[in-house]
Amino acid sequence: MKFFHLADLHLGRKLLGESLIEEQSYILEEIMKNVRVEKPDGIFICGDIYDKYIPSSEAVALFDSFLEALVKENCEVFIISGNHDGASRLEFASGLLKKQKVHICGTYKGKIESVEQKDEYGKLTVYLLPFLRPDMLRAYEKNCPQTYHEAVKQVLKDLSYNKKERNLLLTHQFVVDGQMFPETSESEIKLIGGIEAVDVSCFERFDYTALGHIHRAQKIKTEWIRYAGSPLAYSFSEVNDKKGITVVELKEKGNCSVRKILLHPKTKLAVLKDKLENLLSEAYQEFRTGYYLSIRVTDEEILEYPVQRLQQVFSGMLECRIENRRTLAQGIMETADLSAIKKTPESLFAEFYEKQNGIPMNEIEKQILRTVLGEMEEMKGDTN
Incomplete structure (x- = not known):
């Protein structure tokens, strides 16, 4: 069976005040083009479908049209909630959607939900574990765990499954390999002291673990425990990231392969760093359209209206910083809030x-x- 592993869509997200809804619509359509070519058996969407607990009507409409397109292509869809999602809201009409092969697990209800699949190699079970905090177990456990690792370990330990069959897990957590943390970016919520960390050992029993939460695609310890990453860059720290679709193919037990299909955003991100006159020259002409930009001006002398001059040239400039010896020595960056300038x-x-x-x-x-x-x-x- 072939699955597309996606996560962290963050529909409704803004980049420094700039709405990304058109960018997100574009990238979802590119995903659909790959669905039509590759014809996967299922789609994993591992949490943070929306950027806010109460998403905008635009974000809801966009996800609705994406699901409709997936169903039209006869894809089985598996969805779990992330820490950004309103879990109970995400489950709205999940009973009806299940009849269309759209499986949504927004809240943990005392046991892990599962969906059985079959192909020429036998049975395959997909387990759905939405974002889990320790306090969510209080209604189901006498001794409520204190850490995220203990909570996940506790709900998985009693999971009954056949070791001879293929078993997959979708989850949305901050997964670590001992003292090795995943590579994060500026677009994620910063964690304090690793309290949310869940050790990778919790997931080693599964043939594949589809992770959500971290925006950079990467493996955790093994090839079969993976973050798909976000389909778009949501901060300028991700300008060099290769965003894409993680494709998982399973044949007989023990035969699992993973590859990546690159995605190409409608508008690219770039960070430009140079003196003002150089930035305004023809050397940077290619960045005048088709890019969202963070510009760092390195002149040592005081400049007249640098932001306004750059705005006249670069339509996609979202951020402008003065980075020179003075600001670096003071430990500050003089940053113009361009998003506020554009707003009513x-x-x-x-x-x-x-x-x-x-x-x-x-x-x-x-x-x-x-x-x-x-x-x-x-x-x-x-x-x-």
Whole structure:
């Protein structure tokens, strides 16, 4: 059987304030093109489908159309929730979707859910373990574990499975190999003291473990315990990452192969570092369109309007920093917040509201805000 291993779609994500919904739509369509060519038997989506607990309507619509396209291609889809997802929301209509071969496991309910598959080599079982915190076991265990490793180890230890058959696991955790941590990027939530770490030994019994949570594709200890990584770069620390689809093929027990299909984003990311006059020259002409840019200006002398001058040349500039001996010695980077420059007062306040309250503004609140902003504009006009 052949599976596509995906994870960390983070639909609805923004890059330094820039909406990536069009980029995400483009990359999902590229994934679908590969589905039509490769014709996998199933698709693994290992958590963080959305970027927020309450996703935007655009993000929900995009994922809905992606699932519809997968079902149309007769793909069996296996989905687990990640730490960014609203787990119970993700499970909406999961009973109905199961009839369309879309299996969604958003919450842990006291045991690991599984789906059986069959091919010419016999039975294959896919186990679904969504993002798990120790406190999630309180309702099911007398002695609630204290660490993430203990929690995962506890739910897996009693798992009944046939060792002679093929067994796969989907999970969304921070998996380590002893003291060796996976390679992370700036787009992930930083962990404190390794408290979320789950040792790789928990997963060695499975023929393949499909991991989500880390945005860089990589193996953990063996070829068959893998992070798929995110399909797009979500920070400038990922400019050199090769994003793609992890393809897993299983034949008879013990015969598993893994390869990668590269994905090509609609808009590339790049970091440019040079003196201002060089950056404005023809040497960097190729970056003037088709790129999201983080620009580092290295001039030692004080410059006149460097951000404005660069903006006139580079339409995709999202970040501008002054990096010279003075700023490096002070341990600071003078950074212009370009995302705020592009936003309206209404959108800035809406973002502030959501950060403060954990939910977006409703339509009535938006209308009140528009009324207040309109009155302020009228007062400004009267003053002038």
